[in-house]
Amino acid sequence: MEFPFDINLLFSERVSVLDQSLIAGRKSAGRPDLQAHIATVIDELGRASAKAQQLTAPITSASKLQTQRHQLYLLKDGESNGGRGVVVGFLKVGYKKLFLLDRQGVHIEAEPLCVLDFYISENLQRHGYGLELFDFMLKHKGLEPVLMAYDRPSPKFLSFLAKQYCLAQSVPQVNNFVVFEGFFLNRSAAQLRKVPPRRAEGEIKPYSLTEREVVRQEQRVPPWPFVPPHSPQRSVSSRYSPPLSVGSSPSRAPTRPTTLSANQSPQSPLIDRCRARRTSDQGLVARSCLYSRHLDFRAAGQQDTRLTGRSTCLFLFLSLYPTQKTPQRHSRVKLMKRRAG
Numbered sequence: 603m604e605f606p607f608d609i610n611l612l613f614s615e616r617v618s619v620l621d622q623s624l625i626a627g628r629k630s631a632g633r634p635d636l637q638a639h640i641a642t643v644i645d646e647l648g649r650a651s652a653k654a655q656q657l658t659a660p661i662t663s664a665s666k667l668q669t670q671r672h673q674l675y676l677l678k679d680g681e682s683n684g685g686r687g688v689v690v691g692f693l694k695v696g697y698k699k700l701f702l703l704d705r706q707g708v709h710i711e712a713e714p715l716c717v718l719d720f721y722i723s724e725n726l727q728r729h730g731y732g733l734e735l736f737d738f739m740l741k742h743k744g745l746e747p748v749l750m751a752y753d754r755p756s757p758k759f760l761s762f763l764a765k766q767y768c769l770a771q772s773v774p775q776v777n778n779f780v781v782f783e784g785f786f787l788n789r790s791a792a793q794l795r796k797v798p799p800r801r802a803e804g805e806i807k808p809y810s811l812t813e814r815e816v817v818r819q820e821q822r823v824p825p826w827p828f829v830p831p832h833s834p835q836r837s838v839s840s841r842y843s844p845p846l847s848v849g850s851s852p853s854r855a856p857t858r859p860t861t862l863s864a865n866q867s868p869q870s871p872l873i874d875r876c877r878a879r880r881t882s883d884q885g886l887v888a889r890s891c892l893y894s895r896h897l898d899f900r901a902a903g904q905q906d907t908r909l910t911g912r913s914t915c916l917f918l919f920l921s922l923y924p925t926q927k928t929p930q931r932h933s934r935v936k937l938m939k940r941r942a943g
């Protein structure tokens with residue numbers, strides 16, 4: 603591929619490695635004019651590759667390279683074009699977090715180096731340039747081709763991989779990436795992570811969401827002190843109950859509007875029921891405040907020291923049953939006070 607400027611001035615090495623900075627060697631650093639030419643070369647290569655693969659739009663361009671953490675290996679022939687050089691082709695790679703299926707159909711989370719785009723000028727294909735470029739990248743990355751993933755490889759590229767690296771047996775996937783037999787072997791446990799089986803209600807979530815999901819699961823059913831053992835919230839453990847936050851009221855059963863009629867004395871059963879509800883509401887408020895405080899502390903990565911130890915149990919017991927006067931309560935409070943010191 604020829605350009606109206608000197609390729610050797612832009613790229614000093616036979617193979618140049620470009621990244622977000624679009625700098626190829628010391629010459630182009632701090633030279634916006636040279637960087638503009640480099641951008642022109644990348645854009646032209648991206649367009650030619652897209653055309654060769656019959657893609658609707660290029661997947662490689664200078665602006666894309668500047669925003670993505672990919673690496674582009676560019677091969678030139680410095681002697682051609684009267685000594686001004688020509689660009690032979692390029693290979694673009696990058697790490698991607700993928701959910702893959704191994705031979706047994708188990709979902710595996712991995713972040714392999716992937717071949718994202720690969721192109722050799724039409725008139726120079728089948729001359730060994732593709733192999734030269736690919737070998738350079740493998741050496742530079744210290745990798746074996748079997749450990750890489752391939753983003754929707756074209757028939758020519760599949761033929762290339764089979765011929766040059768004996769990669770023919772692929773492991774079926776549900777996405778566009780192709781991996782070959784041996785991909786899942788010889789990898790450390792840290793490189794491959796088994797993904798828990800799919801849940802009935804949804805898709806496999808990206809790693810970060812799975813982490814959040816764990817936190818949300820923890821918040822679903824608060825531990826005992828925050829919810830009494832026989833409360834409905836506790837028995838319906840699978841139902842989601844939104845975490846309580848500071849200042850919010852605890853949820854209550856809908857209450858019918860109550861108006862006192864003239865013949866109702868202050869000692870009427872209705873008043874007693876209201877008192878009972880007020881008392882239980884106080885307990886609820888105390889519980890919700892404690893629990894929301896506990897969540898806030900946990901979110902801030904701190905330990906809620908006031909909620910640890912035996913004194914906590916006493917505090918909670920008193921706040922949950924503030925007006926209960928029974929011999930059992932009396933002896934229990936005494937015992938707890940003694941333990942709390």
Ligand SMILES: CC(=O)SCCNC(=O)CCNC(=O)[C@H](O)C(C)(C)COP(=O)(O)OP(=O)(O)OC[C@H]1O[C@@H](n2cnc3c(N)ncnc32)[C@H](O)[C@@H]1OP(=O)(O)O
Nearest residue numbers: 719720721722727728729730732733755756759761762765
């Ligand atoms: C993830 C992706 O990037 S997919 C996109 C891959 N890119 C393309 O399809 C763009 C068009 N093709 C090309 O640019 C090139 O053919 C490449 C990059 C695939 C290979 O580069 P080359 O320089 O041709 O490869 P090289 O000369 O080292 O190896 C030749 C082998 O590649 C394969 N190959 C190359 N061209 C062809 C072709 N037209 N038809 C079938 N196989 C081909 C063959 O296995 C060939 O061996 P053979 O000649 O004995 O049959």
